[in-house]
Amino acid sequence: MGDAEPGGDLKDRVLNPVEAISPMQLFQRTLSRPVNCTGIGLHSGRRVNLCLRPVEPDTGVVFKRTDRPGSPLIPGDVNHVVDTRFSTTLGSDGLTVSTVEHLLSALAGMGVDNVLIEVDAPEVPIMDGSAAPFVFLIKSAGLTSQAKARQFYKVRREMSMSEGDKTVSVAPSDALKVDFTIEFDHPAIRRQQMDFSLSERGYEKNISRARTFGFLSDIRALHEKNLGLGGSLDNAVIVDNYRVLNDDGLRFPDEFVRHKVLDFLGDLALLGRPVLGGFTAFKSGHQLNNQLFRELLADRDALQLVVPGLEQQQKPRRAAKPQAPQQVAVA
Ligand SMILES: [Zn+2]
Numbered sequence: 001m002g003d004a005e006p007g008g009d010l011k012d013r014v015l016n017p018v019e020a021i022s023p024m025q026l027f028q029r030t031l032s033r034p035v036n037c038t039g040i041g042l043h044s045g046r047r048v049n050l051c052l053r054p055v056e057p058d059t060g061v062v063f064k065r066t067d068r069p070g071s072p073l074i075p076g077d078v079n080h081v082v083d084t085r086f087s088t089t090l091g092s093d094g095l096t097v098s099t100v101e102h103l104l105s106a107l108a109g110m111g112v113d114n115v116l117i118e119v120d121a122p123e124v125p126i127m128d129g130s131a132a133p134f135v136f137l138i139k140s141a142g143l144t145s146q147a148k149a150r151q152f153y154k155v156r157r158e159m160s161m162s163e164g165d166k167t168v169s170v171a172p173s174d175a176l177k178v179d180f181t182i183e184f185d186h187p188a189i190r191r192q193q194m195d196f197s198l199s200e201r202g203y204e205k206n207i208s209r210a211r212t213f214g215f216l217s218d219i220r221a222l223h224e225k226n227l228g229l230g231g232s233l234d235n236a237v238i239v240d241n242y243r244v245l246n247d248d249g250l251r252f253p254d255e256f257v258r259h260k261v262l263d264f265l266g267d268l269a270l271l272g273r274p275v276l277g278g279f280t281a282f283k284s285g286h287q288l289n290n291q292l293f294r295e296l297l298a299d300r301d302a303l304q305l306v307v308p309g310l311e312q313q314q315k316p317r318r319a320a321k322p323q324a325p326q327q328v329a330v331a
Pocket residue numbers: 101102212259263
């Protein structure tokens with residue numbers, strides 16, 4: 001995407017989340033401090049408190065249901081996906097957490113490897129229907145580089161899944177790329193395509209603000225099932241048969257496909273490690289994405305664990321001018 005890599009100012013430990021971060025960061029990262037927010041649950045319409053906490057290296061992304069006795073944990077990985085019908089739902093020992101994909105997308109897009117996600121409800125708050133509020137939270141917390149190398153999954157061979165006219169496929173690539181196409185017989189959507197290569201700036205600017213979308217008729221059907229009760233024009237783009245109903249219109253002319261990329265990155269995060277591979281999707285959704293990711297994990301030859309060489313990490317530091325002694329606040 002041509003995003004310039006800021007050079008010459010990489011620090012050993014604490015990295016500013018906006019600057020000096022490459023998607024090829026070599027050390028695992030967690031948040032610098034806990035952060036909280038409150039929103040409403042898309043399905044219940046009720047208030048949900050969310051807290052993101054720093055954790056040790058190699059922990060990955062783990063959810064905690066603080067509303068239940070003993071605050072049980074639910075791992076954020078592809079093998080704990082129990083439902084993909086309206087959003088991605090994770091479950092463990094009969095306990096679930098829904099609507100995880102926008103938060104997972106923000107964490108992956110901003111390069112957070114290890115985090116504990118506490119919620120006091122069976123769902124993550126929907127916020128404005130995009131990942132931007134979560135990006136804001138992550139940036140408010142700041143990111144800390146941890147003393148443990150990041151391991152990537154490198155895709156080694158092509159693989160593809162289809163269901164009807166929906167397809168999703170992957171091929172080897174040195175970077176994470178997502179080429180997504182959607183097609184709706186709807187005057188406000190039609191055919192939209194986006195080819196996205198992951199970088200944190202690119203994610204924040206081009207993907208994170210794209211909101212989820214729904215059709216008025218589907219939303220009525222959800223309400224009849226007592227689902228989607230928190231859904232409104234405040235947290236989704238809603239279209240009737242002809243047009244976008246939101247007063248302020250769209251954030252991007254192709255906001256719909258951008259949100260599909262956002263969702264895809266959230267689903268992909270459930271592999272548990274950053275991925276180097278080129279994905280191509282046509283009309284795919286959570287279910288088909290998840291099938292491909294499970295298949296990738298199950299096939300021993302499809303993914304290779306790689307730890308990028310330390311020499312790559314050395315380059316920007318050598319290029320940097322010797323730094324003046326850091327100013328340290330003395331208590
Ligand atoms: Zn979504």
